[in-house]
Amino acid sequence: MQTAPAKIALTTEEGFEAFLATRNEPAWLTERRREAFRLYQELSSQELDPEEFRRLDLRLFRPTDYAISGSAESAAAAADRFSTTMSERDEFGGHLVHINGHTTRSELAEELASQGVIYCSLAEAVEQHAELVQEYLLTKAVQPGTDRFSAWHAAFWTGGAFLYVPRNVEISKPLHSLIGLAEAGAADCSHTLIVVEDNANATMLEETLSADDSIAGLHLGAVELLVGQGAQLRYVQLQNWNERVFHFAHQCGRVAKDGSLQWTVGALGSKFAHVHQDVLLDGAGADGQVNGVAFATDRQKLSFYTRQAHKAPNTHSDLLYKEVVRDRARMIWRGMIDVDKIAQLTDGYQRNDSLILSRDARVDAIPGLEIEADDVRCTHGATAGMVDEDQVLYCMSRGISRKEAMHLIVEGFFAQVFDRIQVEAVRETLSQSVQEKLGFGN
Numbered sequence: 001m002q003t004a005p006a007k008i009a010l011t012t013e014e015g016f017e018a019f020l021a022t023r024n025e026p027a028w029l030t031e032r033r034r035e036a037f038r039l040y041q042e043l044s045s046q047e048l049d050p051e052e053f054r055r056l057d058l059r060l061f062r063p064t065d066y067a068i069s070g071s072a073e074s075a076a077a078a079a080d081r082f083s084t085t086m087s088e089r090d091e092f093g094g095h096l097v098h099i100n101g102h103t104t105r106s107e108l109a110e111e112l113a114s115q116g117v118i119y120c121s122l123a124e125a126v127e128q129h130a131e132l133v134q135e136y137l138l139t140k141a142v143q144p145g146t147d148r149f150s151a152w153h154a155a156f157w158t159g160g161a162f163l164y165v166p167r168n169v170e171i172s173k174p175l176h177s178l179i180g181l182a183e184a185g186a187a188d189c190s191h192t193l194i195v196v197e198d199n200a201n202a203t204m205l206e207e208t209l210s211a212d213d214s215i216a217g218l219h220l221g222a223v224e225l226l227v228g229q230g231a232q233l234r235y236v237q238l239q240n241w242n243e244r245v246f247h248f249a250h251q252c253g254r255v256a257k258d259g260s261l262q263w264t265v266g267a268l269g270s271k272f273a274h275v276h277q278d279v280l281l282d283g284a285g286a287d288g289q290v291n292g293v294a295f296a297t298d299r300q301k302l303s304f305y306t307r308q309a310h311k312a313p314n315t316h317s318d319l320l321y322k323e324v325v326r327d328r329a330r331m332i333w334r335g336m337i338d339v340d341k342i343a344q345l346t347d348g349y350q351r352n353d354s355l356i357l358s359r360d361a362r363v364d365a366i367p368g369l370e371i372e373a374d375d376v377r378c379t380h381g382a383t384a385g386m387v388d389e390d391q392v393l394y395c396m397s398r399g400i401s402r403k404e405a406m407h408l409i410v411e412g413f414f415a416q417v418f419d420r421i422q423v424e425a426v427r428e429t430l431s432q433s434v435q436e437k438l439g440f441g442n
Contacts, residue, residue, distance in 0.1 A: 257283025
């Protein structure tokens with residue numbers, strides 16, 4: 001592999017060719033990247049889907065401000081700047097750490113490796129498990145042609161995690177992945193690809209964060225979750241970038257017959273975030289549960305576009321997002337349940353609740369249904385409201401400060417989602433992050 005230039009532009013033909021020159025990848029992958037960059041150039045001149053982007057003002061986002069930068073050596077040197085509640089625990093079956101798109105740590109318990117489990121960086125997987133990566137990477141879930149951001153990512157992805165769980169293998173310990181930005185103006189284009197074969201079982205916890213509050217950056221990511229027949233996957237992603245990072249991500253989970261996906265999202269950081277999240281229930285009896293916790297402060301803007309697509313009979317989906325906004329922050333959620341004509345006996349549910357802590361904060365919540373089948377049960381709804389001052393007064397009358405009262409109310413508001421999370425480390429991390437948002441620093 002050639003030495004990487006100090007910075008690689010993400011928007012120009014010259015930058016793309018310089019990027020390819022740093023990669024030592026098989027011809028099939030290089031060709032896919034070239035096709036994705038061609039799509040990016042084409043889609044960049046076209047209007048984004050107004051249904052998804054009409055409430056987002058992208059004028060402050062300047063793609064030319066960011067570049068692929070740094071080296072494996074500088075990333076390794078920055079690794080000790082990242083420490084989280086989850087990453088320090090020892091009950092994980094494996095760890096991955098990516099800094100500025102470079103892998104600095106890769107571990108998997110021997111007992112799991114002996115069962116055929118693969119857990120490594122995506123770049124390593126391309127070298128050692130090319131057939132698997134070629135079959136699943138950006139072919140079955142996230143599609144490069146969806147919009148300019150998905151094509152852009154497909155052209156420039158670096159770093160990221162690959163998890164493959166063979167048929168009938170159950171992983172009792174969760175796996176952990178940490179994605180970090182440690183250099184100003186750096187772009188992280190990490191990609192998470194998880195394949196859980198038939199009747200297998202796995203849990204993966206992933207965190208994204210900045211080395212400190214001063215680093216401006218870009219995350220241009222993707223997540224693909226592929227769950228086989230009768231398989232179970234629990235996936236948690238905690239997004240905790242600093243408030244100078246732009247965060248764009250395409251995420252898609254697909255669940256086969258009688259499979260189960262529990263997907264939990266924690267959105268606490270970034271200056272501006274937009275996540276396109278799809279759950280596709282492909283086989284009869286497939287189940288998808290999506291949990292979301294979001295907390296926006298200052299001038300943060302967090303946006304989610306979620307879709308639960310029922311493509312087979314007797315499928316079940318349950319989406320619950322809980323959001324808190326304060327100061328001049330804004331939260332946007334657009335949810336859709338799609339039911340195909342053959343997806344009879346579908347049971348689909350989506351709910352979005354927002355708690356507003358200040359009068360200058362704003363929430364836009366738009367649930368929706370598109371149903372072609374005639375024997376279904378689909379429910380959707382959204383609520384938004386200010387904190388009840390009577391609750392605050394009740395707490396204060398019992399010797400609790402206003403600040404502590406707000407903490408109790410917010411924790412109680414999120415409790416319904418926290419109760420769904422089975423991994424104690426995740427509940428602790430989310431609770432700690434909420435406290436920090438409310439000003440209870442460690």
